[in-house]
Amino acid sequence: MLTPFLRPGLDVLFVGFNPHPYSWERGRYYAHGSLWRILRKSGLAADIRDDSQLFDYNFGITDLVHDRPTREAKEIGDEEYARAAARFRRQVARLKPRVVCLTGKDVFRHFAGWKRSAAVEYGLAGHFAASLVFVAPFPSHKWMKDEEKARYYAGMLPLLDGQLPKVSETVKVFFAGKR
Numbered sequence: 001m002l003t004p005f006l007r008p009g010l011d012v013l014f015v016g017f018n019p020h021p022y023s024w025e026r027g028r029y030y031a032h033g034s035l036w037r038i039l040r041k042s043g044l045a046a047d048i049r050d051d052s053q054l055f056d057y058n059f060g061i062t063d064l065v066h067d068r069p070t071r072e073a074k075e076i077g078d079e080e081y082a083r084a085a086a087r088f089r090r091q092v093a094r095l096k097p098r099v100v101c102l103t104g105k106d107v108f109r110h111f112a113g114w115k116r117s118a119a120v121e122y123g124l125a126g127h128f129a130a131s132l133v134f135v136a137p138f139p140s141h142k143w144m145k146d147e148e149k150a151r152y153y154a155g156m157l158p159l160l161d162g163q164l165p166k167v168s169e170t171v172k173v174f175f176a177g178k179r
Helices: 021-026 034-042 051-057 078-095 105-112 146-154
Strands: 012-016 059-063 099-103 123-128 131-136
Touching: 012 078, 012 105, 034 146, 051 059, 078 105, 078 123, 099 105, 105 123, 105 131, 131 146
Parallel strands: 012 059, 012 099, 099 131
Antiparallel strands: 123 131
């Protein structure tokens, strides 16, 4: 089982689809190490090795569907994702992380309530409640090199350094719709 790393006022809350059985069995998020490698390469967390160090950086982690592992995210149906996303949006509104980093375009689509066909780009996607919403590549994808993934993750550095955009002027507000 995986216990989410959540608390109010996190700088970054990383969010995936759901746990992989390998991580679930070991009780560690990203037990294979891909996220930690990318966070080190991006400059977000120079020494991080596993989830036990997340709070040292004021980071947290969870999954939309956090209570059951699957080998592939597509094993979870749209209705289950919709219920999980609604629950998670309430958590975000309550916990108020500075940045919600959704690790994958489809994670964003589920979070925002968008159709699978909706176009999504990596980077700052909008805001929800008091949080900026950032879309980053799934850390375990084999089709993108770690260095490229790290460049996308590094896009959060200016946000964490206080270089926050004026959200009302420069960032789209998304909503739970069928975009």
